[in-house]
Amino acid sequence: MTDWNQMSLLETAETILSNNKQSMSFVELYQAICEVKDLSEEEKNDLISQVYADFIISGKFVYVGDDLWDLKSRLKTKDWDKDYYDEYPDLAEELVEDDEEDEKKLDEEDSEDDEEEESEDKYEEDLDFDEFEEDDEEEEDIDYDGFDDEEDDFVEDESDIAHEEDEEFDDDKYNEYMDDYEKMYDE
Known part of the structure; x- marks a missing residue:
């Protein structure tokens, strides 16, 4: 008899798959792991993402399509690299x-x-x-509007136009201001 409590979760998964002699879905495999390890619902929920990540990364398991996983050691090497994700419905x-x-x-x-x-x-x-x-x-x-049908043209005062031209943006003045501002915060 196997001492399940002494085995890691991945070793347990490997043993369950080898004893099962056929491919299993991750959900079925995880439920079997939790059953033999006698994990509580809280422990199951806490561990599932970590077990799945370790399961995928381990390299001992291969996806064989239809949401099924199997041991890499049981499959032929030509099936290791087969892209089962191309099996679209x-x-x-x-x-x-x-x-x-x-x-x-x-x-x-x-x-x-x-x-x-x-x-x-x-x-x-x-x-x-x-x-x-x-x-x-x-x-x-x-x-309705009380105005004549002729359009009145709005002309700006020439003094307003001249005043706007005088207020053009001065890059040098702005750069000096920003340099002073940066120096103040550097100190």
Whole structure:
């Protein structure tokens, strides 16, 4: 019988995988480790990230796809470097299904919009727009703002323009000021 309490968590994982004779997911393996080590829920939650990091870095374990891990010593060397992350699910079928669902939704929305437009058209036919057109013509003649239609050009005083030119930024003065400021904080 193996003394589980004397073994490290990675040694325990290695022993469990070798006794199991097949690949396991990390979650199943971690649950088995916690069971044989008799860890409390708090200890399980505290250790899982560290165990996972050590598990990945150790080099004794190899990812074999489908969320399964196995011992490196059990696999052929050609499988060590295989990139199992290239095994993507077939997304083309899912995309086609999603597109069909989207088209159905759009068709339903279009039919609802068409029904709304038809009801609006019926309502508009009932209205007599001649009454409103006469009111619009009368409103056009009203001068709302109280100003003449001619635009008044705003001209700045020449003295303001001259004053702005005199206040151009002086780089030398600014640099001297900043040098004094830096010296004050260096002291």
